[in-house]
Amino acid sequence: MFLSTVTNNLDAKGRVSVPADFRSTISNDSKRSPFDGIVIWPSLDGNFLEGGGISLMEDFQASLDLKEHYDPERSALQYAIFASSRQLAFDGGGRVSLPKDMHEFANLNGKVTFVGLGRRFEIWNPKLFEERRESILTLARESRHILKTSNSGDVR
Amino acid sequence: MFLSTVTNNLDAKGRVSVPADFRSTISNDSKRSPFDGIVIWPSLDGNFLEGGGISLMEDFQASLDLKEHYDPERSALQYAIFASSRQLAFDGGGRVSLPKDMHEFANLNGKVTFVGLGRRFEIWNPKLFEERRESILTLARESRHILKTSNSGDVR
DNA sequence: TTAATAATGGGATAACATGGGATTGTATGG
DNA sequence: CCATACAATCCCATGTTATCCCATTATTAA
Numbered sequence: 001m002f003l004s005t006v007t008n009n010l011d012a013k014g015r016v017s018v019p020a021d022f023r024s025t026i027s028n029d030s031k032r033s034p035f036d037g038i039v040i041w042p043s044l045d046g047n048f049l050e051g052g053g054i055s056l057m058e059d060f061q062a063s064l065d066l067k068e069h070y071d072p073e074r075s076a077l078q079y080a081i082f083a084s085s086r087q088l089a090f091d092g093g094g095r096v097s098l099p100k101d102m103h104e105f106a107n108l109n110g111k112v113t114f115v116g117l118g119r120r121f122e123i124w125n126p127k128l129f130e131e132r133r134e135s136i137l138t139l140a141r142e143s144r145h146i147l148k149t150s151n152s153g154d155v156r
Numbered sequence: 157m158f159l160s161t162v163t164n165n166l167d168a169k170g171r172v173s174v175p176a177d178f179r180s181t182i183s184n185d186s187k188r189s190p191f192d193g194i195v196i197w198p199s200l201d202g203n204f205l206e207g208g209g210i211s212l213m214e215d216f217q218a219s220l221d222l223k224e225h226y227d228p229e230r231s232a233l234q235y236a237i238f239a240s241s242r243q244l245a246f247d248g249g250g251r252v253s254l255p256k257d258m259h260e261f262a263n264l265n266g267k268v269t270f271v272g273l274g275r276r277f278e279i280w281n282p283k284l285f286e287e288r289r290e291s292i293l294t295l296a297r298e299s300r301h302i303l304k305t306s307n308s309g310d311v312r
Numbered sequence: 313t314t315a316a317t318a319a320t321g322g323g324a325t326a327a328c329a330t331g332g333g334a335t336t337g338t339a340t341g342g
Numbered sequence: 343c344c345a346t347a348c349a350a351t352c353c354c355a356t357g358t359t360a361t362c363c364c365a366t367t368a369t370t371a372a
Contacts, residue, residue, distance in 0.1 A: 078274065
């Protein structure tokens with residue numbers, strides 16, 4: 001499970017260390033398929049990247065298999081995620097190198113922020129993430145009374 | 157699993173490098189049947205090619221075997237895929253040579269784009285692919301809220 | 313303090329995509 | 343049956359890019 005938020009350096013070669021906690025999450029989970037690395041793709045929700053272990057893609061594959069072949073949703077998702085994604089292998093130090101087009105998409109330079117979100121994670125420009133975080137937390141505060149009454153402990 | 161999108165050169169001899177990731181996907185998967193290459197066929201959905209490893213054909217075969225011999229769907233698919241497909245072996249450098257009729261069908265000249273879609277991939281004229289990609293991603297963005305809920309929450 | 317885990321920098325090495333020539337194979341006609 | 347022409351395949355050479363490997367520093371744990 002991907003938890004916590006970590007900011008690491010993006011070096012001149014385009015490499016960045018994946019947080020050690022994320023790496024161990026991936027290696028624990030990847031007994032099924034032994035790709036030692038991550039998969040990332042550009043988000044549909046904004047200028048940041050989304051990612052996870054290869055098993056995330058396999059789960060996704062399985063859910064696509066349930067849809068009809070001609071289902072437009074199915075091909076939309078295949079293009080948006082499978083076709084737009086990249087597999088990035090870890091080097092000996094647990095780093096991956098982010099492709100240049102991904103740099104541009106997510107406005108990455110110097111530092112990148114990994115945001116753990118359970119099954120998957122996000123990769124942000126730290127400054128943009130801070131703005132996003134502020135606005136989302138504001139929203140959460142405003143609506144927290146709704147959360148209290150509407151469920152008993154299962155806040156997501 | 158076939159992931160990401162890669163554009164490579166089509167040389168004067170009609171050869172093109174299959175992306176290294178695709179090749180390793182095929183060789184990992186082909187323990188069942190050791191054909192070192194790909195299988196391609198003209199798509200039924202437009203002017204592009206579809207393809208995969210030989211194991212993909214075996215999966216098709218298996219699902220066709222579930223249908224009755226006289227099932228019209230069965231023979232239609234046999235004609236559309238098995239009869240229309242070609243096996244293309246890798247050369248020493250991981251290239252295949254695309255037959256001329258396939259060039260014409262998919263409007264290939266100079267550069268070709270490999271699009272990973274999980275179990276299979278597509279081969280496009282880069283320009284045509286870009287148009288298709290734009291329209292599909294637009295659709296995906298518009299319906300992404302639906303997509304989120306339809307995929308057990310966490311996979312977008 | 314010492315050892316162990318992480319993150320990071322940089323040089324050496326291997327992999328990949330690509331072009332061109334040489335060789336083999338295959339179909340066709342004599 | 344052999345000879346020829348054409349095309350397909352193999353093989354090697356190249357530049358570029360990515361990856362491997364080692365060294366250094368910082369942080370944490372024993």
